[in-house]
Amino acid sequence: MRLVREVLLVVGVTALLVLLTLWEGRGVPPPAPAVLIGSSLCVSLPLLLRRVLPLTGAVLSAVVGLGGLGFLPAWPGMLVTMGAFCAAVYHRDRGPVLVLAVCAGWVLVSAAIAGSPVRVFTITDLVVMGVAPVATGYALRLHRERAAQTLRVQRAEADRVLAEERAQLARDVHDSVGHHLTAIRWQATAARRALAGASPVADRALGTIADLSLSALHEVRELLGALREAPSGAGLAELDHLAARLSGPDRRVTVRRSGPDAPLPPAVDHTAYRVVQEALTNAVRHSTAAGVDVRLRRERDRLVVTVVDDGPPAVRPHLEGQGIRGMRERVGLVGGTLAVGPDGPRGWRVRAELPTGRTTR
Known part of the structure; x- marks a missing residue:
């Protein structure tokens, strides 16, 4: 399907050039x-290379276009070359400086071939033909990158909301079902002691009730422990990938690690990842920061997680939202502490201290 679209693009551009040439050259013998x-x-075929070899395709189109200037009057082949340079900036991973230099050189050479005097070939022509395609391609590329970054932030936010809902459900079930199962076991044990073997049938029934309630309580706790974890089992090993997803043309996220590289308890590893994820999401949503620094410092009996950005603290909400409350609950479950607030005159800091010798309560 993609090949068909590419072929139709070349055929359509070729047909358009032929029609424009005939239209512009009416009244004179056609070529x-x-x-x-x-x-x-030939000037349209290099467009097929715009995704894999964008600058090469633009140069090939420019060479063909320059060759046609001498014997094809009123031929608008240069429009295709301008589009090729625009596509080169859009599809290249590197900056537009090299494309701009090549495009400017192509404009000057085309002016020399056409024999235009310097007084006629004005700076305006150079800007329109040389700078405008590059500027347009770069603007479209920035728009694409910002749209992709917005999509990544939305997906990260959806993951965070899902994780918070799972954690809230786990807490509700623990507080409700866990309490009732504990009460059932306690009542059965108390009744068994009060009867003191007066009825063997009742003693066996009460003992069975106590054992089953204890087994159910253990199973519920195991299920809740699995429910608190993310579906993907996310941990600090995925932190670099998370930072890359949330980085963009106007925001840079860096990750720094220090201390011994020893395995972390699963609960601490997952909690640290979720704290960083929430802090980065808040920095993207509520801040104009250009840089976010994530620091992981491993000490003998704890892990210190710090997320600092350089945005203005004044734009942040003063009241804690669901995200910060969720971070506090997660950190509290592993026995850690969390501090959130301004980092000097500029910047916002999230700092969590997580003991590495404890698991969830």
């Missing part, structure tokens, strides 16, 4: 059909 169609096709 030979084979030359006109061949030149239009």
Whole structure:
């Protein structure tokens, strides 16, 4: 399907060039059909390379376009070359400086071939033909990157909300079902002691009730422990990937690690990841920070997680939202502490201290 679209693009551009040439050159003898169609096709074919070799395709289109200037009057092949340079900036991973230099050189050479005097070939022409395609391609590329970053932030926010809902459900079930199961076991044990073997049938029934309630309580706790974890089992090993997803053209996220590289308890590893994820999401949503620094410092009996950005603290909400409350609950479950607030005159800091010798309560 993609190949068909590419072929249709080349055929459509070629047909458009032929029609524009005939329209612009009406009243004068038209060029030979084979030359006109061949030149239009050759200047359009490099568009097929715009995704894999964008700058190479633009240069090839420029060479063909320059060749057609001398014997094809009123031929708008340069429009295709301008589009090729625009696509080169859009699809290249590197900056637009090299493309701008090549495009400016192409404009100057085309002016020399056309024999335009310097007084006619003004700076305006140079800007329109040389700078405008590059500027347009770069603007479209920035728009694409910002749209992709917005999508990544939305997905991260959806993951965070899902994790918070799972944690809230686990807490509710623990507080309700766990309490009732404990009460059932306690009542059965107390009744068994009060009867003191007066009825063997009742003693066996009460003993069975106590044992079953204890087994159910253990199973509920195990299920709740699994429910608190993310579906993907996310941990600090995925932190670099998370930072790359949330980085963009106007925001840079860096990760720094220090201390011994020893395995962490699963609960601490997952909690640290969720704290960083929430802090980065808040920095993207509520801050204009250009840089976010994530620091992981491993000490003998604790892990210190710090997320600092350089945005203005004044734009942050003064009241704690669901995200910060969720971080406090997560950190509290592993026996840690959390501090959230401004980091000097500029910046916002999230700092969590997580003991590495404890698991969830």
